[in-house]
Amino acid sequence: MPARIPVSAPSITEREVAEVAGVMASGWISSQAPTVEAFERALAARYGLPEAVSASNGTTALHLALLALGIGPGDEVLVPTLTFAASVNVIRHAGAEPRFVDVEPATWGIDPLELERRITPRSRAVIVVHLYGHPADVGRIQPIAARHGLRVIEDCAEAQDARVAGRHVGTFGDVGCFSFFANKIMTTGEGGACLTRDPALAASMRLLRSHGMDPARRYHHPVVGYNYRMTALQAALGLAQLARLDELVAARARVRAWYDRELSSLVARGDLTPMPHAPWADPVCWFYSVLVPTPRRDGLMAHLAAHGIETRPFFPPMHQQGAYPAHAAEVFARSEELAARGLNLPTFAGLAEADVARVSAHVREFFA
Numbered sequence: 149m150p151a152r153i154p155v156s157a158p159s160i161t162e163r164e165v166a167e168v169a170g171v172m173a174s175g176w177i178s179s180q181a182p183t184v185e186a187f188e189r190a191l192a193a194r195y196g197l198p199e200a201v202s203a204s205n206g207t208t209a210l211h212l213a214l215l216a217l218g219i220g221p222g223d224e225v226l227v228p229t230l231t232f233a234a235s236v237n238v239i240r241h242a243g244a245e246p247r248f249v250d251v252e253p254a255t256w257g258i259d260p261l262e263l264e265r266r267i268t269p270r271s272r273a274v275i276v277v278h279l280y281g282h283p284a285d286v287g288r289i290q291p292i293a294a295r296h297g298l299r300v301i302e303d304c305a306e307a308q309d310a311r312v313a314g315r316h317v318g319t320f321g322d323v324g325c326f327s328f329f330a331n332k333i334m335t336t337g338e339g340g341a342c343l344t345r346d347p348a349l350a351a352s353m354r355l356l357r358s359h360g361m362d363p364a365r366r367y368h369h370p371v372v373g374y375n376y377r378m379t380a381l382q383a384a385l386g387l388a389q390l391a392r393l394d395e396l397v398a399a400r401a402r403v404r405a406w407y408d409r410e411l412s413s414l415v416a417r418g419d420l421t422p423m424p425h426a427p428w429a430d431p432v433c434w435f436y437s438v439l440v441p442t443p444r445r446d447g448l449m450a451h452l453a454a455h456g457i458e459t460r461p462f463f464p465p466m467h468q469q470g471a472y473p474a475h476a477a478e479v480f481a482r483s484e485e486l487a488a489r490g491l492n493l494p495t496f497a498g499l500a501e502a503d504v505a506r507v508s509a510h511v512r513e514f515f516a
């Protein structure tokens with residue numbers, strides 16, 4: 149029996165081990181260590197923004213962004229229904245209400261026309277999710293947001309380093325939020341960050357991140373805060389991953405090219421539909437995502453599982469989740485179709501060409 153191929157795996161080298169060991173040996177392991185600020189500076193520099201605020205994970209990063217933007221009870225936040233639950237849950241954490249929007253086929257991100265149609269007088273912000281490595285159409289979303297006075301949060305958890313017309317995602321909105329969970333483009337185990345060019349927003353997020361404690365007056369708390377801080381162990385891992393980010397992104401691009409070659413005959417026959425690739429976008433390959441004709445997706449997953457190959461179906465749309473029963477009757481046809489047909493194949497920087505060939509051979513076998 150050949151080795152099992154996981155759907156995702158982090159890329160950890162001697163460099164990561166050495167950075168984390170260095171912090172351990174120093175004794176500076178909490179969030180107060182200089183390593184955390186060093187990681188924030190390196191992240192901000194990578195994306196050419198003045199401020200990066202690290203967080204304990206991507207979800208708390210999104211929560212901090214909403215709170216710093218003043219989103220709260222009585223407000224609505226527009227969000228695509230086809231996303232990971234965290235993009236939506238944070239809206240409730242802030243006391244606001246999600247307003248779901250369908251996605252567009254050209255990007256799998258929020259549809260700008262639908263976004264504009266769904267805006268109400270209570271709408272205060274939009275969370276733009278760059279899904280499965282492909283950027284949403286921020287070039288069309290931003291003017292709509294500006295016209296209606298909406299703040300823009302980018303959820304870059306699945307698309308770190310992707311670009312729109314040459315510019316990185318996370319640099320377009322008021323705040324760009326990142327996740328460094330173990331399966332993301334780069335990892336700190338658990339971790340996250342908010343990028344912004346607004347120093348006041350950054351200061352507000354830092355205050356909320358650390359118990360709402362006045363940085364100039366210890367144990368004085370002007371606001372109710374949280375403990376959403378990243379530890380130095382995470383930051384050390386993050387510094388090593390950031391130094392390798394070009395390599396990690398390039399390795400995933402190679403994986404995509406191998407799958408493209410191996411699966412081209414199935415695409416030509418219409419058995420598989422590959423991910424969209426908008427002409428203005430430089431996606432990253434978070435997952436090699438394909439659409440399978442309904443109802444064969446689950447059969448393909450089972451076939452691959454029987455051969456030791458792990459896959460993931462697309463996220464079920466959030467309006468159909470038990471957590472959001474008030475939205476159960478809403479219909480978002482494109483998100484529902486993608487969720488029923490979408491499949492993520494094993495994708496990670498350490499995946500070998502022979503692994504991609506083996507996965508692809510079993511996919512071809514299924515359709516033969």
Ligand SMILES: *Cc1c(COP(=O)(O)O)cnc(C)c1O
Pocket residue numbers: 205206207208231232234235277303305306327328329338339340
């Ligand atoms: C992973 C992810 C998050 C949450 O990040 P965590 O670090 O796991 O909290 C948020 N949004 C999207 C789209 C994600 O994929």
